[in-house]
Amino acid sequence: MAEQDKDLPLVVSEILIEMHGMNDRLSSVENVLLQVAANIQQTNTVIARAAEVQAKQQEIANANFKTLMEADERNMTMLAGVFQQAMETLGQRLERIETRLEGLETKQ
Numbered sequence: 001m002a003e004q005d006k007d008l009p010l011v012v013s014e015i016l017i018e019m020h021g022m023n024d025r026l027s028s029v030e031n032v033l034l035q036v037a038a039n040i041q042q043t044n045t046v047i048a049r050a051a052e053v054q055a056k057q058q059e060i061a062n063a064n065f066k067t068l069m070e071a072d073e074r075n076m077t078m079l080a081g082v083f084q085q086a087m088e089t090l091g092q093r094l095e096r097i098e099t100r101l102e103g104l105e106t107k108q
Helices: 001-106
Strands: none
Touching: none
């Protein structure tokens, strides 16, 4: 028993040394986990910013598309008006030609 008591301080010392080594490893693991958490947070910030930029770009694209569609509608309305005027003018010319032809036919 006395010999076991002599070994006890040695065993306790070995246990303390081993625990100290575990603390060092746990500290290293903790540092790694903190770095991983920081990287995740940074990634989330980058993703959120990218989403904001993409949303703004989509908003601008939608506004540009709306502007183009409105301009296209105005152009189509204008072209329809021009076509209508051209058709009316052509109709009037045809009426004058027909009137002249009728006049020529009656003179013959």
